[in-house]
Amino acid sequence: MFLISKAASKGHIFRADLKGCTFTFNGEMTLTGRLVRVLDLKVVTAEAVYLAQVSHSLQLWHEQLDEYCDECVLGKAHRGIFRSRPDPLKEPGAVMSADICELMKTTSLGGNRYFALFEDDCSKYRRIFFLTHKNELADRLKIFLSEAKQKGIQVKILRCENTSEFVSRETMKVARENGVRVRTSALYCPVQNGSVERENRTIVESARSMLQGCNLPKLL
Secondary structure: OOOHHHHHHOOOEEEEEOOEEEEEEOOEEEEEEEEOOOEEEEEOOOOOEOOEOOOOOHHHHHHHHOOOOHHHHHHOOOOOOOOOOOOOOOOOOOEEEEEEOOOOOOOOOOOOOEEEEEEEOOOOOEEEEEEOOHHHHHHHHHHHHHHHHHOOOOOOEEEEOOOOOOOOHHHHHHHHHOOOEEEEOOOOOHHHHHHHHHHHHHHHHHHHHHHHHOOOOOOO
8 A cells, every 4th residue: 555645746647436446657657456345456457657567556556665464564553642631630759650760871979870850730839859779769669659748748659760779679568558559650651750851861960951051061
C-alpha cells in the first residue's frame, strides 16, 4: 500500500472511476487497480521506473517510492496520548509523586550527585532531598513522611517509577510502616508519572540557567 499523493509527486498521473483506477507515467500506463476495501494494484508496463520493473513485486515498488506499509506504520508508531484523571484531587498531601533525577556529571560541594523530589499532586508543594547514592532514598522518604505527619498530613499514596530504588525492601518497609501505598508506573513508561517528571526537569533547567547566568561553577 502506498500514498497516491506521493506517486503523483514523482510524476505519476492517477485516474479513477467506478470500474477501477490507473497510473500513467510519461503518457504510458504503469499500474492498474480495482477498488475494493483496499486498493489492489497490478504492474502493467515493463519500463524501469525508479529501478522497479514489471517482474518485481508491489513491495519493491513501494520501497522505491518510499511509501507506507504495515512495517512502516509499526516502525514509525508513537505511543498514544494518556487521558487526564477524571477526578481532580481535593485533599492536600493524600497523594504524593516522587522521582529521582538522572546522575549529575559534576559532584556538588556536599558530595551529592542526585536529588529526590516529592510533589503533592493536589497543591503541587514540593520537597527536595540531595542524595549521594540512590540507595539513600528510603532514609529521605522516612524524613519526608515524618515532616508531613508533624504538619498533620497523612500521605496515603506514593506514585513513583517502577525502579529498584523505589521498590527496594527498605523503601517499601518505610512506606508500609507509615501506612503509605506505593503505586508504581509501568516499566519504561515515565509519562504515567508525568507531573513530577516535568517538575524534575524544570528544577534542573532552572538551576542550570542560574549557574550560567551568574557564571558560577557547576559544583554549586
